[in-house]
Amino acid sequence: MTPDQYCQEKTAASGSSFYYSFLFLPPDKRRAITALYAFCREVDDVVDECSDEQVARTTLNWWRTQVADIYGGKPQHPVAIALVPVVRQFNLAQEHLLEIIDGMEMDLSQTRYADFKSLQLYCYRVASVVGLLAAEIFGYTDRKTQKYAHDLGIAFQLTNIIRDVGEDARRNRIYLPMDEMQQFGVTAADILNAKETENFQKLMLFQIERAQRYYQQAFEHLPAADHKAQRAGLIMAAIYRATLDEVAASGCHVLKERVSLTPLRKLWLAWKTWIKN
Numbered sequence: 001m002t003p004d005q006y007c008q009e010k011t012a013a014s015g016s017s018f019y020y021s022f023l024f025l026p027p028d029k030r031r032a033i034t035a036l037y038a039f040c041r042e043v044d045d046v047v048d049e050c051s052d053e054q055v056a057r058t059t060l061n062w063w064r065t066q067v068a069d070i071y072g073g074k075p076q077h078p079v080a081i082a083l084v085p086v087v088r089q090f091n092l093a094q095e096h097l098l099e100i101i102d103g104m105e106m107d108l109s110q111t112r113y114a115d116f117k118s119l120q121l122y123c124y125r126v127a128s129v130v131g132l133l134a135a136e137i138f139g140y141t142d143r144k145t146q147k148y149a150h151d152l153g154i155a156f157q158l159t160n161i162i163r164d165v166g167e168d169a170r171r172n173r174i175y176l177p178m179d180e181m182q183q184f185g186v187t188a189a190d191i192l193n194a195k196e197t198e199n200f201q202k203l204m205l206f207q208i209e210r211a212q213r214y215y216q217q218a219f220e221h222l223p224a225a226d227h228k229a230q231r232a233g234l235i236m237a238a239i240y241r242a243t244l245d246e247v248a249a250s251g252c253h254v255l256k257e258r259v260s261l262t263p264l265r266k267l268w269l270a271w272k273t274w275i276k277n
Contacts, residue, residue: 003082004031007038010079017243017261020270021235025138032090032137033232035082040100040130042079047107048171060105067097090137099129111173112188116210119177120154127160128153131233139229148221152233155214159240162207162247166194166255176207194255204252208244215241231277238273239266 001009011019011034018037022030043063050056069075070083071094086092103125113119131153135145161168161175168175169191181187184203189195215237222230239261246259253259261269 001078003078004035006078007031007035007082010038010041017239017266018236020239020263020266021232023267023270024235024274025232028089029137029139029232031082032086033134035079035086036092036130036133036137038079039083039097040126042077043101043104044126047104053108056108057105060101063101064098067094067101070094070097086137092133092136096129096133099125103129107173113175113177115179116177119175122175123154123157124150127157131156134233135230138232140223140226141229142223142226144221144223145226145230148218148226148230149233151214151218151221152237155211155218156236156240158207158211158214159244162204162211163243163254163259165191165204167258169194169255176203180206191255196253196255200255201252204254205248208248208252211244212241227277231274234277235270235273238269242269 011022022033022037025033043060046056046059046063050059063077066075066077066080070080070087075081075084083092083097087094087097103122106122106125110122113122128150131149132146135149140146165174165176172192174181174188174191176186176191178188181191181203184206185199186197186203190197190200218237227234242261242265243259246261247254250257250259
């Protein structure tokens with residue numbers, strides 16, 4: 001199996017909505033974004049699948065050496081090998097790859113967030129930075145597109161948080177800002193015990209509204225000249241926003257079930273968005 005094939009299998013196996021946005025890209029950009037996404041999955045899996053915190057930190061440090069080798073050595077991991085030509089062709093910043101690792105590492109020590117401001121740093125590292133790297137791969141002519149990519153990344157991560165409240169709670173993680181939970185009369189125990197109340201629904205609708213605002217902000221920042229180049233990101237946005245709509249339509253039942261779209265609907269949304277833009 002070649003490094004590119006490894007990345008392709010890693011991406012396809014994740015079942016992520018991102019996979020559908022890659023399908024319409026030219027081969028070189030599809031290979032590049034697939035390698036980047038596989039990198040994100042690898043470092044995320046270190047945190048999610050390793051039960052020993054010290055082992056996880058050691059593994060993340062090993063990934064930092066792999067990133068250094070991508071830019072000036074001989075990396076060993078197939079994903080790192082696949083990224084070598086990608087970072088050169090698309091001029092991807094080494095510090096951005098390291099920031100993604102820093103974001104994943106936050107999950108090892110931080111399971112609660114006092115307010116939205118503290119959550120923003122996490123969202124920036126694990127999602128906005130990925131958006132900025134993706135924007136470089138997709139291509140742009142106007143620097144305002146970077147602001148679009150930043151805000152779109154925040155919107156994606158907020159959507160993930162909303163969709164995965166129950167799944168995260170089963171790992172003893174709560175990404176909903178604690179001050180907002182208090183404002184709506186929802187306790188950590190309510191979430192950890194999957195207690196869906198009217199207050200919880202109001203809290204989630206508040207979270208959904210903020211995520212939608214970030215999508216809108218992102219679209220407002222995207223210059224018309226870069227719409228076509230950034231269509232893959234717009235496909236992801238269409239799928240993620242449809243997921244938010246499904247969460248709201250379900251009555252925000254995210255503590256006991258995971259709302260998701262069917263592969264056929266994701267493909268239809270991807271095709272419709274590609275044609276439209």
